[in-house]
Amino acid sequence: MKTKFCIGKELVMITVAQAMVKCLEEERTSVVFGYPGAAIGAFYDALSYSKIKHILVRHEQMAAHAASGYARMSERPAVCIATSGPGALNLITGIATAYMDSIPLVVITGQVSSDILGSDGFQEADITGAVEPFIKYSYIVKDPDSIGRIFKEAFYLAASGRPGPVLIDVPMDIQTQKIHFSYPDSVNIRGYRPTVKGHPGQIKRVLTAMKNAKRPVICAGGGVFTAKAQEELNELIEKSNIPLVTTLMGIGIVNCDSPLNFGMLGMHGVAAANHAVQKADLLILIGARASDRSVQAPRMVEKHKKVVHIDIDPAEIGKNIAVDIPLVGDIKSILQEMNQKVVRNECGEWIQELAGIKERKKNHGMIKEGYINPKIFMNMLSVETDPNALVVADVGQNQIWTANHCGIHNGRFMTSGGMGTMGYAIPAAEGAKLADPERQVLSVCGDGSFQMQMMELGTISYYHINVKMVVMNNNYLGMVKELQDRMYAGNETAVHLGDTINICNVAKAYGIPSRRLTDMSECKEAIKEMMNHDGPYLLECMVDPNESTL
Secondary structure (H helix, E strand, O other), X not given: OEEEOEEOOEEOEEEHHHHHHHHHHHOOOOEEEEEOOHHHHHHHHHHOOOOOEEEEOOOHHHHHHHHHHHHHHHOOOEEEEEOOOHHHHOOHHHHHHHHHOOOOEEEEEEEXXXXXXXXXXXXXXXXXXXXXXXXXXEEEOOOHHHHHHHHHHHHHHHHOOOOOEEEEEEEHHHHHOEEEOEEEOOOOOOOOOOOOOOOHHHHHHHHHHHHHOOOEEEEEXXXXXXXXXXXXXXXXXXXXXXXXXXXXXXXXXXXXXXXXXXXXXXXXOXXXXXXXXXXXXXXXXXXXXXXXXXXXOHHHHHHOOEEEEEEOOOOOOOOOOOOOEEEEOOHHHHXXXXXXXXXXXXOHHHHHHHHHHXXXXXXXXXXXXXXXOHHHHHHHHHHHOOOOOEEEEOOOHHXXXXXXXXXXXXXXXXXXXOOOOOOOHHHHHHHHHHHOOOOOEEEEEEHHHHHHHHHHHHHHHHOOOOOEEEEEEOOEOHHHHHHHHHHOOOOOOOOEOOOOOXXXXXXXXXXXXXXXXXXXXXXXXXXXHHHHOOOOEEEEEEOOOOOOOO
C-alpha cells in the first residue's frame, strides 16, 4: 500500500520539492531547522505552503545542533536543511556530532543541477562524499520518482537499530521536475535487519553472573536513553540492588539522589564511580561504548573482572574492552526480559564501601571574593530549578562542572559526548525546548564556547524560545589552560580570550535580559529571577581563571 495524492479519481502531479514536503508531513514532522539558499530554493518555496514550522537559525551548524536537541527530547528523527556547497559543508560538524552520539537526524541539502555535477560549478560540493565517515547512510537523488521511497527509508534508517544521521542531497533540477507522487507505508531494505531480541542463553548467563558477583557494578550510557529504557533500567537496579555508575551521556538515567547512583566515571568522573569500576568483579556495560574518556586503561579494567556488554550495535561490543558475555539487541527489550527473572544481590558491604568514598570525596573548593564558585553554583542551580528540568551543557570545564555538580533528579542532561563539540548547548537547548515547550530548559556554556554560538541568540529572541542560559566566564579557554598548566609547565599558549567582550551587552543587543554575577550571595536570588522570567534570560557568572575542573 502507498499513500497517493489525488483530486477526485485523478492522481495529482506535483513537483519533487512539493513531494519532499509531503514526505515530511507523512512522517508527522512539525518543526524543521535550516538556512535557505538558491540550490534548495524550490523546496523552501513548497515548504512555505505547509503547516510545518521552519526555524531560521543563524548558521547552518546551529541547524544540525538544534535538530539534535529536538530529536533527543522528542525521541524521533528531526530534520535540518541547508543549501549546496558551503551551506551543506557547514552542517558537517553537527552531522558528526549526531553520529558519535547516535542521534537520529534526517539532513536535507540542495545540490547544483545534475547536468553540471562534477564540473566544480558555483557552490558545488560533494557532500555525500564529505560526510561518508560519519553518516549512517546518504542519498543523492537522481530519479525524481524515487523521492517517496528515499524519504521513507531515510526516516526508518535514522531511527532504527543504532540511530544516526541520514543525508538526502537533492539537485536543483530534480526539485522542479513533476511526478505522480505516492508515499510507501513500509520499508524493505535488503541486508538491513537490526537485532532486537536478545539471545535467551546470553540473558541467562548475565543473570547468573549478577547473582554470583560480590562487587558488581552497572555502567549505563546514552544508549539507554536511545532505547527509551530508563524505566526498565531503574527497575533492574532496584530489583538487583546493584550499584550504578554512568558515562557522561548516561547522566540522568537514574535520580542523582538514589543511594545506588555513584555518579559519572572516567577521566573527569568522580572518585566513587572510578573506584567502583576498578574494584568490581563484574562490570555490566549497558548502552555504553567504553570510550577512552570513560575507561582510560581498558586492559587493566578487563584483567581483574568479568565484563558484560549489552548494546544494539554489535560493532561496539568488544571494540574497546574485552567482553566475557556479549549481548546484542534492543536494550529496552532485553531489560524487560531480565526484570522478569533477576534476583537481589546481597552486596551491602560493597555498597557501603562506595558510599563512604562518595561522602568523603565531596569537594566544592573555595569561595573567592569577586568570583562565582561554579561547583557550588551548579549545585544551587539543581536545587532552585524544576526537578524535571533539562540541562544542556556545552564542552570544556563548564561541561564537567555541570555533569558532576548539577544533580539531575527526574529531568534530563544533554551534551556533546563522543565528538565533544563546542558551540552545542544553546542551539540544542532551543531545539529541545521546541520539542517539549512545557519543560524548563537551561543551557550552560563557557565564554569560549558561547562565542562560537552567540549568533543563535538571534534565533532565540526572534522566535521567543524560552531558554535560560548560563555562561561561565573566566576569560580563558579554561580546559585547555588547565591542560597546559599541568602538562606543559604552565606555558599557556593561545588560550587567553581577554576581557574585551561584555556578554550581557551581547544579550542586550538581541533584546534578551541578562545579569552578571560576581558574588555567591547573589546566586540564589538571581537563579530565581532567571527562572521566573517569561522568556529567554542569560546569567553570566564570573569565574576565577584558576578554578579547576575537578
